[in-house]
Amino acid sequence: MRIGVLTGGGDCPGLNAVIRGVVRRGSEAHGFALLGFHYGWAGVLSGEARELTTEATKGILPRGGTILGTSRTNPYKTDDGEQRVKESLARLGVDALIPIGGEDTLGVARRLSAAGVPVIGVPKTIDNDLAGTDYTFGFQTAVQIATEAIDRLHTTAESHNRVLVCEVMGRHAGWIAVHAGIAGGADAILVPERPFDLEEVCSHLRRRHERGRTFSIVVVSEGAVPKEGGAAFSGHESTDAFGHARLGGIGLALEREIEARTGFETRTTILGHTQRGGTPTAYDRVLATRFGVKAADAIAAGESGKMVALRGTQIELVDIDEALAEPKLVDPDLYETAAVFFG
Ligand code: F6P
Numbered sequence: 001m002r003i004g005v006l007t008g009g010g011d012c013p014g015l016n017a018v019i020r021g022v023v024r025r026g027s028e029a030h031g032f033a034l035l036g037f038h039y040g041w042a043g044v045l046s047g048e049a050r051e052l053t054t055e056a057t058k059g060i061l062p063r064g065g066t067i068l069g070t071s072r073t074n075p076y077k078t079d080d081g082e083q084r085v086k087e088s089l090a091r092l093g094v095d096a097l098i099p100i101g102g103e104d105t106l107g108v109a110r111r112l113s114a115a116g117v118p119v120i121g122v123p124k125t126i127d128n129d130l131a132g133t134d135y136t137f138g139f140q141t142a143v144q145i146a147t148e149a150i151d152r153l154h155t156t157a158e159s160h161n162r163v164l165v166c167e168v169m170g171r172h173a174g175w176i177a178v179h180a181g182i183a184g185g186a187d188a189i190l191v192p193e194r195p196f197d198l199e200e201v202c203s204h205l206r207r208r209h210e211r212g213r214t215f216s217i218v219v220v221s222e223g224a225v226p227k228e229g230g231a232a233f234s235g236h237e238s239t240d241a242f243g244h245a246r247l248g249g250i251g252l253a254l255e256r257e258i259e260a261r262t263g264f265e266t267r268t269t270i271l272g273h274t275q276r277g278g279t280p281t282a283y284d285r286v287l288a289t290r291f292g293v294k295a296a297d298a299i300a301a302g303e304s305g306k307m308v309a310l311r312g313t314q315i316e317l318v319d320i321d322e323a324l325a326e327p328k329l330v331d332p333d334l335y336e337t338a339a340v341f342f343g
């Protein structure tokens with residue numbers, strides 16, 4: 001069998017570890033020939049791809065990014081996209097696909113699977129907002145990066161008697177903010193799931209300072225919204241091929257408002273793509289490797305329309321439908337644990 005592999009959507013630490021797992025298991029245990037498509041669905045449409053062998057994937061386990069490149073191309077937003085994908089796969093002799101991606105990439109995978117293309121998805125997103133799996137790889141790395149940043153912000157906030165706002169990624173869900181906020185000892189955490197009341201946040205900060213604390217750390221997800229309503233903060237008009245606005249910048253708006261309302265000098269750090277760059281943590285390398293091996297095994301077992309998933313300590317197969325039914329939002333109990341330390 002010839003199996004196509006692609007990475008779609010935003011990159012994520014651990015993508016290369018998945019590719020390596022698929023290639024090693026697929027070629028050595030199942031005798032597959034592996035083809036890596038370049039730049040996600042764009043490569044599938046154009047047929048731009050290269051052979052992936054054990055030799056060609058040596059040394060990539062600890063490398064960030066993706067050796068295949070990625071894009072947010074949506075075949076269903078191009079003319080005859082589905083037909084062109086099928087023609088391209090037929091031309092290249094590809095029997096099945098392993099797309100590694102988040103809700104958008106897997107959404108395409110689901111439609112292709114319904115149209116008769118054998119597909120096994122691998123869940124990827126630093127946001128950890130995909131249902132069906134307890135964790136996506138890349139998330140722990142992003143949390144580690146954000147926690148280290150918060151630790152650093154603490155010492156400078158303390159030295160200057162300032163409020164430091166740290167903006168992290170998280171479009172629909174505040175998993176990174178809550179995990180990094182708990183690990184870094186945040187004094188307030190604002191997430192998309194819980195529209196925030198800025199006056200309440202400011203009262204927390206005032207209370208803290210009245211009790212003699214001389215600094216505060218506020219962690220905010222890029223997708224957090226105020227209670228009074230409105231869209232998530234975006235300084236850009238354009239949307240991507242899946243209709244998502246480019247987020248980022250809410251931290252700066254908070255900086256201005258917090259300083260004006262409390263009188264405390266406030267600064268913002270937007271972590272942005274640093275959370276997606278660089279080497280994956282050991283946890284993510286292990287999870288990504290297990291996902292890759294399981295995906296190759298699933299193809300060998302003749303499965304399709306499924307996604308590999310972490311359930312408890314086991315790697316299992318779930319329907320892609322289940323993963324895409326709705327985003328996996330922050331567990332309210334976890335948020336309440338974080339809130340014990342607010343104000
Ligand atoms: O993939 C999820 C994500 O990390 C979001 O949290 C964020 O909004 C988006 O990617 C940013 O993507 P891009 O790199 O296309 O700006």
